[in-house]
Amino acid sequence: MSRTHRIVIGVMGADDAPRDVLALAERAGKRIAHHRAVLLTGGRGGVMRAAAKGAATNGGMVIGVMPGRDAEESPPNDHVHIALFTGLGEGRNYVNACSCDAMVALPGSWGTLSEIAFGMKLGRPVVVVGDGGPTGVPSAATPEEAVDQAYRTVRGTPVPD
Amino acid sequence: MSRTHRIVIGVMGADDAPRDVLALAERAGKRIAHHRAVLLTGGRGGVMRAAAKGAATNGGMVIGVMPGRDAEESPPNDHVHIALFTGLGEGRNYVNACSCDAMVALPGSWGTLSEIAFGMKLGRPVVVVGDGGPTGVPSAATPEEAVDQAYRTVRGTPVPD
Amino acid sequence: MSRTHRIVIGVMGADDAPRDVLALAERAGKRIAHHRAVLLTGGRGGVMRAAAKGAATNGGMVIGVMPGRDAEESPPNDHVHIALFTGLGEGRNYVNACSCDAMVALPGSWGTLSEIAFGMKLGRPVVVVGDGGPTGVPSAATPEEAVDQAYRTVRGTPVPD
Amino acid sequence: MSRTHRIVIGVMGADDAPRDVLALAERAGKRIAHHRAVLLTGGRGGVMRAAAKGAATNGGMVIGVMPGRDAEESPPNDHVHIALFTGLGEGRNYVNACSCDAMVALPGSWGTLSEIAFGMKLGRPVVVVGDGGPTGVPSAATPEEAVDQAYRTVRGTPVPD
Structure with missing residues (x-):
């Protein structure tokens, strides 16, 4: 990886999630920043x-990999800096898995399960927050630990405190 | 669905599976025929x-939805009548899920899990043979029952003996 | 290619085409049969x-490689025997090009041009009916000649009368 | 488009291009910056x-939308800041067209032609540098004019000197 390339960490989870899961996701995003x-x-x-x-x-910085072919079909949320429209529908879940160097997942929907499965298939480091992931996928108790574990695996070095 | 259209039932499972699972898959294929x-x-x-x-x-009749872009990249097995090359790599798992009217799965690999997840996400009838599927996915004890259950859901009618 | 595998020839053209182009397309389909x-x-x-x-x-036999993820999103026409839903939107044009052993094109729309370009990129035999194709793509005066030329290239043998 | 979202302009062209075309491409990139x-x-x-x-x-800032599923399959060039691996092979040309708000093309290869065709199909503003593009696609004499024309169409406002 050249000095120019930036590490990309995905956070995968449902469009429709309970408030406590949203709070975990926000903490994961903060830790990635x-x-x-x-x-x-x-x-x-x-x-x-x-x-x-x-x-x-x-x-x-936030990249949004969108299912639709334009903002009319898939309006990006208001925290996305760069929206990439794939036009692939749910097939973009595969692109999500390929595009991140490591993945943190908040399980709970079929779409997220497809991303976890692709991440594992592709050999990406995948870390699930909590214990709701499929058997065989590493997990962490907190979003910070999940991000650190994902980041550390990509970087190949321990994360400093 | 017009009279011309034929019902398509998918059987999903790993490239690398133990002999008893292969026997189940063969029975599923026979039942579909x-x-x-x-x-x-x-x-x-x-x-x-x-x-x-x-x-x-x-x-x-057997359709093979291949990951590679041609037979050199993805040689179809010798029982495939019509090989459709997608050029999408593992992304063809999404096409598999979209392309079948119902899906019978023999779980055991990350690829198959991605197909089950997409099938559920897309609202396809999915039936797992045995009890190795993810929570929330219908299952059947035998491949014949799985195929019948899948077929019945698509046809909307009971399967005659 | 094993004895089981059947040769697949694509016919590419617009959803919206003048009557004389439709007549050429019908003749191409007949010749493929x-x-x-x-x-x-x-x-x-x-x-x-x-x-x-x-x-x-x-x-x-007719395969339809559909853009939508199901028949509701993309109703197949009433002459399609096996409809394969890709869920990829216009991205299915790439799958079309990969999936056919040879391609006959009736140019006239941007979608068809994308398929011709992919066919050439992938090294598929592509034959345009008439002289409306891009520079560098083989053409034939009639749909029968186009199909024969495509078929011959795949089979590696002259087409008998 | 919210204030957060950044405008994305694509530059499409071949992996293998003559030196004068490369010089035009570099000027297009500079103008986008x-x-x-x-x-x-x-x-x-x-x-x-x-x-x-x-x-x-x-x-x-430079985004690279890669055909392969990881850096081993598709090494990004050394000026890419964020590499997004699609795992879709040449199918990523469709994602390229969807993902840019406007496209500047340096024609000369089948891959680029597929991107121009998709861009036109999707209704994206497409501007070809020089006169080698397909009939019906807007062109500009210089890369700077092409970028300005693309940018202006997206922004809906004239580009200041």
Whole structure:
């Protein structure tokens, strides 16, 4: 990886999630900004918006990989800096998994499960926050630990305090 | 659905599966041929080949939706009648889920999990053979029951004996 | 290519085409059925429907590779035997190009131009009917000649009278 | 478009291009940086690298939308800041067209033609540098004019000197 390339960490989760999950997502986004990594999400609402808010309001950069072919079909949430429209519908979940160097997931929907499965298939470091992920996927108790674990695996070095 | 259109039932499973799972897949393929439905698989080896064999040797038609862009990149197994090359890599798992009217899954790999997740997300009838599927996905004890259940849901009518 | 695999020839053209172009497409479909090859089209109206009609009413088999994720989003035309829903929107044009062993094109729309370009990029034999194709793409004066030329290139043998 | 979202302008062209075309691409990238828009390219060599160099060395941000699923399969050029791996092979050309708000093209390859065709199909503003584009696509004499014309169409306002 050249000096130019920035590390991209995905946060995956549902459009429709309960408030406590949104709070976890926002903390994950904030932690990603702390590491100066780029946050990649699906660019919609719910977990995607909360993570984006956490990153963007802490100086981080946010990429939204959108299902639709333009902003009319898929309006990006208001914390996305760069919206990339794929025109692939839910097929963009595969692009999400390919596009992130590591993935933090807040499970709870079929879409997120497809992203976790692709991440594992592709050999990406995947860390689930909490214990709701499928058997065999690493997990962490807090979003900060999940991000640190993901980041550390990509960087190959311990994360300083 | 016009009279011309044929029902497409997918059988999803790993390239690398133990012998007893392959036997289940072959029975699923045979049962799909029995219903005169078209079998759709990922066109590779393991479960995909076993299901194709079960269908093709019982008069059924087999579609293989391949990851590569041509036969050199993704050689279809020898029971595939029509190989459709997607050039999408593992992203073809999404096309698999979209392309079948109902899905029978033999779980056990991350790729198959991505297909189950997409099937559920898309509202396709998904039936797992055995009890290895994710929570919330219908299952059946035998491949014949799984196929019948999938077929019945698409047709909206009971399957005759 | 094993004995099982069937040759797939695509006919590409616009949803919205003048009557004389539709007549050419129908003749191309008929000629593909004559060669006992499978016709692949985008499954919609216009050229796609005319080619499908030409093949289906002459005993040929017709695959429709649809942009939407189900029949509600993309109703296949009434001559399609097997509808494969990609859920990729216009991105299915790439799958079309990958999925056919050779391509016959009736140019006239941007979508068709994308398919011709992908076909050439992928090294597929592409034959345009008439002289409306981009520079550098082989053409033929009639749809029968175009299909024969495409078929011959795939089979590697001259087409008998 | 919210205040957060940044304008994305694509520069499309071949991996393998003559030196004078590379010089045009670099000037296009520089002009995009001048407008503080984000440059999107296919992330490989040739035109993609030259445009990236032009943007990156003038303070611009560069996104590379890669065909492969990781850096091993598709090494991004050394001026790409954020590499997004699609895993879609040449199918990523469709994502390129969807993902840019406007497109500047240096024609000369089948891949670029597929991107121009998709851009036109999707209703994106497309401007070809020089007169090598397909009939019906707007062109400009210089890369600066092409970028300005693209940018102006997206912004809906004249570009100041």
